[in-house]
Amino acid sequence: MEISKEIIERAKSWLTDQYDIETRKQVQELIDNNPNELLESFYKNLEFGTGGLRGIMGVGTNRMNTYTVAMATQGFANYIKNMFTNEKELRVAIAYDCRNNSKEFAKTTANVMSANGIKVFLFNSLRPTPELSFAIRELNCHAGVVVTASHNPKEYNGYKAYWNDGGQLVSPHDKNVISEVEKISDFSMVNINANENLIEYLDEKFDEIYINKILDLSLSPKAIKKQQDLVFVYTPIHVTGGQIIPRLFDKAGFKNLHTVKEQIVVSGDFPTVVSPNPEEKAAMTLAIDKAKEVNADVVLATDPDADRVGIAVKDENGEYVLLNGNQTATLLTYYLLTRWDELGKLTGKEYIVKTIVTTELLFDIADKFNVKKFDVLTGFKFIADKILNNPDMTFIGGGEESYGFLIGDFVRDKDANSACFMIAEMTAWAAELGKSLYQILKEIYKEFGFYKEGLISLTKKGISGVEEIKNMMHRFRTEPPKEILNSKVVEIKDYKESICKDLRLGIETAINLPKSDVLQFFTEDGTKISVRPSGTEPKIKFYFGIKGKLSETADYETINAELDDKLNKLAQLFSE
Numbered sequence: 001m002e003i004s005k006e007i008i009e010r011a012k013s014w015l016t017d018q019y020d021i022e023t024r025k026q027v028q029e030l031i032d033n034n035p036n037e038l039l040e041s042f043y044k045n046l047e048f049g050t051g052g053l054r055g056i057m058g059v060g061t062n063r064m065n066t067y068t069v070a071m072a073t074q075g076f077a078n079y080i081k082n083m084f085t086n087e088k089e090l091r092v093a094i095a096y097d098c099r100n101n102s103k104e105f106a107k108t109t110a111n112v113m114s115a116n117g118i119k120v121f122l123f124n125s126l127r128p129t130p131e132l133s134f135a136i137r138e139l140n141c142h143a144g145v146v147v148t149a150s151h152n153p154k155e156y157n158g159y160k161a162y163w164n165d166g167g168q169l170v171s172p173h174d175k176n177v178i179s180e181v182e183k184i185s186d187f188s189m190v191n192i193n194a195n196e197n198l199i200e201y202l203d204e205k206f207d208e209i210y211i212n213k214i215l216d217l218s219l220s221p222k223a224i225k226k227q228q229d230l231v232f233v234y235t236p237i238h239v240t241g242g243q244i245i246p247r248l249f250d251k252a253g254f255k256n257l258h259t260v261k262e263q264i265v266v267s268g269d270f271p272t273v274v275s276p277n278p279e280e281k282a283a284m285t286l287a288i289d290k291a292k293e294v295n296a297d298v299v300l301a302t303d304p305d306a307d308r309v310g311i312a313v314k315d316e317n318g319e320y321v322l323l324n325g326n327q328t329a330t331l332l333t334y335y336l337l338t339r340w341d342e343l344g345k346l347t348g349k350e351y352i353v354k355t356i357v358t359t360e361l362l363f364d365i366a367d368k369f370n371v372k373k374f375d376v377l378t379g380f381k382f383i384a385d386k387i388l389n390n391p392d393m394t395f396i397g398g399g400e401e402s403y404g405f406l407i408g409d410f411v412r413d414k415d416a417n418s419a420c421f422m423i424a425e426m427t428a429w430a431a432e433l434g435k436s437l438y439q440i441l442k443e444i445y446k447e448f449g450f451y452k453e454g455l456i457s458l459t460k461k462g463i464s465g466v467e468e469i470k471n472m473m474h475r476f477r478t479e480p481p482k483e484i485l486n487s488k489v490v491e492i493k494d495y496k497e498s499i500c501k502d503l504r505l506g507i508e509t510a511i512n513l514p515k516s517d518v519l520q521f522f523t524e525d526g527t528k529i530s531v532r533p534s535g536t537e538p539k540i541k542f543y544f545g546i547k548g549k550l551s552e553t554a555d556y557e558t559i560n561a562e563l564d565d566k567l568n569k570l571a572q573l574f575s576e
Contacts, residue, residue, distance in 0.1 A: 002035075003035050003038060003039055007038065007039060007042045007043055008031065008038075010042045010061060011027055011030065011031055011038060011041075011042045011060070012031070014027045014059065014060070014067075015027060015028060018187055018188060019067065019187070023059050023065070023067070026058075026059045027059050027060070030059070030060075037058075038060075040060075040062065041058060041059060041060025041061070041062055041063050042060045042061050042062060043062060044061065044062050045061045045062065045068075046061065046062050046063060046064065046068050048072050048075070048177070048178050048181040048182070049178070050169060050170075050174040050175070050178070051160055051161070051168055051169070051174075051379075051381070052072070052145075052158060052159040052160045052161040052168075052169075053068070053069070053072055053158055053159035054149055054152070054156065054157075054158035054159070055156065055157070055158070056155050056156055057100065057101055057155060057156070057157050064101070064105070064156070064157045064158070064159075065101075066104060066105065066108045067187050069105045069108050069109060069147075069159060070108050070109075070111075070112050070187065070190045070192060071181070071184045071187060071189070071190055072159060072181050072184075073108070073109045073112040073113060073145070073190075074112055074116070074181075074184045074189060074190040074191065075177065075180040075181030075182070075183060075184045076143070076145070076161060076177055076180065076181065077112060077113055077116040077118060077191075078116075078180045078183075078184075079173075079176060079177045079180040080092070080118065080142055080143050081116065081117075081118075082180075083142075083173075084142050087142070089119055090117070090118045090119060090142050091118070091119045091120075091121065091139060091140060091141040091142055092113050092118055092119070092120055092121070092141050092142065092143045092144055092145065093120075093121040093122075093123075093132055093135040093136050093139060093141045093144040093145075093202075094106050094109050094110050094113070094120060094121070094122045094123070094132075094144065094145050094146070094147075095122075095123045095126075095127040095128075095129070095131065095132035095135070095144075095145075095146045095147070096123070096126055096127070096146065096147035096148065097126050097127075097128075097129075097146075097147065097148040097239055097240050097304050097305045098126050098238065098239045098240060098266045098267065098268050098304065099147075099148065099149060099154070099156075099157050099268040099304065100154070100157070100268035100269070101157060101268075102126070102147045102148065102157060102268070103126075105147045105157065105159065106122065106123075106145075106147045107122070109145050109147070109159070110122045110194070110199050111192060111193075111194035112190060112191065112192060112194075113198075114194050114195040114196070114197075114198040114199050115191040115192060115193045115194050115195060116191055117195070117198070118198065119198050119200070120198055120199045120200065121135060121139055121141065121200050121201075121202055122199055122200070122201055122202065123135075123201070123202045123206075124201040124202060124203050125243070126239070126240050126243060126266070127207075127240060127243060127244075128240045128241060128243065128244060128302075128305055128306030128307065128415075128416070128417055129146045129148060129150075129160065129240075129305040129306065129307045129413060130306065130307055130411045130413055130414065130415035130416070130417060130418070131206075131207070131210050131244070131417070132144055132145075132146040132162070133162060133166040133167070133411045133412050133413040133415075134166065134210050134213065134410055134411045135202065135206065135210075136162055136164065136165075136166040137165070137166040137410065137411075137412070138209065138210075138410075141164065142163075142164045143161070143162060143163055143164060144161075144162035144166070145159060145160065145161055145162065146159075146160045146162070146305065147159055147160075148160060148304060148305040149304070150303060150304060150305055150307070150308075151275065151276055151277035151278075151279070151303040151304060151308065153274075153275055154268060154269055154270050154276075161177060162413075165384065165388045165412055166384070166411065166412035166413070167381050167384025167385060167387075167388065167412035167413065168379075168380070168381035168384065168413065169381070170381050170382070170384075170385045171514060207243070207244060207247070210244070210417075211244065211247060211248050211251060213408075213410050214248060214417060214418045214421050215248070215251060215252060215421070217407050217408050217418060217421070217422065218252075218421075218425060219335075219336070219339035219340070219343065219425065219429075220339060220425050220426075220428060220429045220432075223425065223428040223429045223431070223432045224252060224253050224254065224424075224425055224428045225253060226428070226432060227427075227428035227431045227432065228253050228254055228255050228428075229255055229256055230254065230256065230297050230298075230424070230427055230428060230431060231256045231258070231294055231295060231296045231297050232249070232254065232256065232257045232258065232296060232297065232298055232299075232300060232424060232427075233257075233258045233259075233260065233287050233290045233291040233294065233296040233298075233299045233300070234246070234249075234257055234258070234259050234260070234287075234299075234300045234301070234302075234420070235259065235260040235263040235264070235284075235286065235287040235290075235300075235301045235302075236259075236263065236264060236301075236302055236306070237263050237270065237272075237273060237276040237278070237283055237301060237302070237303065237304065238263055238264075238265060238266060238267045238268075238270050238271070238272070238273075238276065238304075239266065239270075239276065239302075239303070239304040239305070239306070240302075240304065240305055240306045241302035241306035241416060241417065241420075242259070242264050242266065244306065244417050245257075245300075245302070245306075245417060245420055246259065248417060248420070248421055249420075249421070249424065252421060252424070252425075254424055256294075258290060258294050258296065260286050260287050260290050262286055263286060263287075270304075272286060276303060276304050277303055277308075278301040278302065278303055278308060278309065278310025278403060279308070279310060279324075279325070279402065279403055281322060283301065283310075284299065284301055284310060284312060284322060287299045287300075287301055287312070288312060288320050291312065291320055292320070297313075297314065297427055297431075297436070298311060298312070298313055298314075298423065298424070298427050298437065299311060299312035299313075299320060300420050300423065300424075302416040302417075302420065303403075303416070306416045306417055307380075307404060307413060307414045307415060307416055308325075308402065308403040308404050308414065308416055309328065309403060309405070309416040309419045309420055309423070310322070310323075310328075310403055311323050311328055311423060313436060313437045313438045313441075314436055314438060315438050316438070316439075321438060323441075324401070324403075324453065325358075325399070325400065325401045325402055325403040325404070326358060326359040326361070326401050326451070326453045327441060328399075328403070328405065328419075328423070329354070329358065329359070329362060329399035329400070329401070329405055330359060330361050330362065330365070330441065330444060330451075331423075331426060331437060331440060331441055331444070332397060332399065332405055332407070332419065332422060332423070332426065333352060333362050333365050333366070333397060333399070334365050334440070334444055335422070335426040335429065336396050336397050336407065336422070337352075337365060337366065337368075337369040337371055337396065338369075339429070340369070340396060341369050346369060346370070346371065347394075348370065349372075349392070349393045349394055350371050350372065350393065350394045350395075350396050351366075351371060351372035351373060351374060351390065351393050351394070351395060351396065352366050352371060352372075352373050352374075352395075352396055352397055352398055353373070353374045353375075353376055353383045353386050353387075353395070353398035354373070354374075354375060354376075354398060354399060354400065355375070355376055355377065355378045355379070355380075355382070355383070355400040355401070356375050356376070356377060356378065356493075356495070356513075356518065356520065356530065357378055357400075357401055357530045357532070357543040358399065358400050358401045359401065359451050359453055359545060360451065360528065360545060360547075361444070361448055361449070361451040362399070364448045364449070365444075365448065368448075371396065372393070374386050375513075376513065377495070377513055377514060377516050377518070378400070378516075378518070378532065380400060380404050380406070380413055380414045381413075382514075383398045383400075383406065384412035384413060386398075387409050387412060388412075395408070395409045396408075399414070400414070401453060401455075401543070404416075405419045406418070406419075407419065407422055423437075439553070442550070442553040442556050443553065445550045445553075445556070446550045446551070446552070446553055449526070449547045449548070449549060449550070450547065450548040450549065450550040450559050450560075450563065451545065451546070451547050452545075452546055452547075452548070452560070452563040452564075452567065453543070453544060453545050453546075453567075454543075454544040454546075454567040454570065454571060455541065455542065455543050455544070456541070456542050456544075456571045456574065456575060457534070457539045457540070457541050457542075458539060458540050458541075458542075458575065459538060459539050460538050460539070460540065461538050462538070465538045466538065469533050469538070469539075469540045472531075472540060473517060473519070473531070473533065473540075476519050476531055477494065477496075477497075477519065480492055480519075480521065481521060483523075484521060484523050484527060484529060484570070484573070485523075485527070485566065485569055485570065485573070487523035487524050487525040487527060488523060488524045489503060489521050489522065489523050490502070490503050490504050490522055490523060490524050491503060491504075491520075491521075491522040492519070492520070492521055492522075493511060493518075493519070493520040493522075494511075494518075494519055495511060495513060495515065495516045495517070495518040495519070495520075496515055496516065496517050496518070496519075497515075498510055498511045498512075498513070498515060499511065516532075517532065517533055518530060518531065518532045519531045519532075525546075525547070526546065526547035527544070527545065527546050527547070527570075528543075528544070528545035528546075529542065529543070529544060529545075529570070529574070530542070530543035530545075531543075542570075542571075542574045544567055544570045544571070546563055546566050546567060546570070548562060548563050
C-alpha cells in the first residue's frame, strides 16, 4: 500500500520532542511496518462533533490519545473563557469511566483546564455520567467533561462536553466549540502546564449528595418499607454503576440486591461481554443466570457510564422477559404520573418529554393525567434543552427508546442510577397491589392500546454508500409512500424542511424544532415510520411503531405474535 507524502509528513511531525518517547516509538513502528494502520491513524484529525470526541484509542491525529484530548480541551477552554469574560472564577467538573486510559485522559483534561486558569473539580475515581451532569449544577460550574465512550466496544474512548446547565452542548455552543477546537491545529498550541492549586478532587462525600437527591424523588416510601425483601439482581457490566447503585439501594432500604460477581469487577476490557450494552441480550446473560439462582423479581443492568438501563421482569410462568427502552419508559411514565396524581401533586404545570422516535404511548398516558407533553429530536441533550427553556413548568420525567430515562431535573442527562431506584420502587408499589411489572405493562396495553416498536439499520459503506443514503432520503421526500401495508399514509413530518403535512385535511403546519434530516410517516391504523440517517455511522435507520388492540390481558401472547409479524413485514418492506 502506497501512503501519500502528506500523511507520512503528518506522522513524522509526531516524532518531535513535544511527544513522549512511547508515542514516538509507536508512530515510528507504524511508519516502518504498518501502512494500513498508519493511514487510519493519520489520514485526518479526530473530529470534535456536537457531542465531543469519540474514536479508537491509539497514536495519531485520528485516534483518542492524550494529545488529541489535550488539543480538544484547549479549544473548549478557549471557548469557556470567551463566553464568561466577567466571571471572577471559571469552573469545570470532570469525570471518567473505567475504560482503558480514561483516568489518564481525564487528568490531561484537568491539566489543560487548570493551565488556562480554570478551577477544576475532578472526581478521584470513576463515576457515572449523570453524576457529572449533577456536579456541574451543584458546584455552579460553567462547563464539564466526562471521559467515556458510553456502550461502544472496548477499543473506543470518548469525551463528552457539557455546558453550565448540566446538559450536553446544544446550539449555538456545540458548533462554536467545534470552531474553537478546529483552531488548535498543532499540539504546540496547547497550554499543558497544570496548576495543581486549581484542581480539587471530589470523593465519596459528593456521592452522598447525589444519592440523597435521588432518594428525594421517592413517591412510595411506605411501599419500599413493606416490600424491602424484594429480590433484585444488578450488573454494572464491569463499570461505573457499581460505584453508586449498591449504596443507593442500601440507603433506600432494599435488603436483597445481588450483584453479578463476574461483572462487578471494574475492567476496561469488559472480559465477560463482546459489547457492554444492556440493549443487547448477550450482555444480560450472566445477570439472568443469577436471577434464576436467587429467584429475583427484577434484573437491572447499566452501561459503562451508567446513563442507560436495561431490565428483565418475570412473566406469569416465572420466565425472565427482557424489556426494551420503550417498555421501560412506558412503565416509568405510568408509575410517575399515577403516583403524582394520587399524591395530589399535579397542578397543570407539569410535563414529560420524549424523542420523536420514542413510543407514542407515553403521550397517551400523559393525556390521561392532563400532563403536558413535548417531542424533541433524537438525543438526550434536546430533553435537557427543553427543561432549560421551561423554567416555569415542572419536569416529571422523560425518555428515549435507546434505554435512557431521566426523573426530576437536578441531572440534565439520562440517568440510569435514578431510573434503577425508581424501577425498584415501582416494583414495590406493584407488589403492594399484588402485581408484577409484567402484569402492570399488560394492563397499560389493555387501557391505552398495545404499542410495539422495532428498529432496523441498513449499513451503506464507502462514498457510494453515502450517496445511496442521500438518494434514499431524496426519494422518500419526492415520492413518499401513499400506503404502508395497506394502510393509508395520513400525515408526513419532514424535520429537515420543518413541515408537517396533514394529508386528510390538506394543510401544512410548521414544526418548531431544530432542522434535522428525519422523515416520519403516519398511517390510518396508527403505524409510525421514522427514517433517519445516522450522524456517526454509514447507516440509515428505520424506526417502526405500531399499535394493536388488547381487549383482555389473557390475549397478550396472541396479539403480541400478530404485532411481531407486522414488524417483520415492515422490516422486510423497508430493507428492499
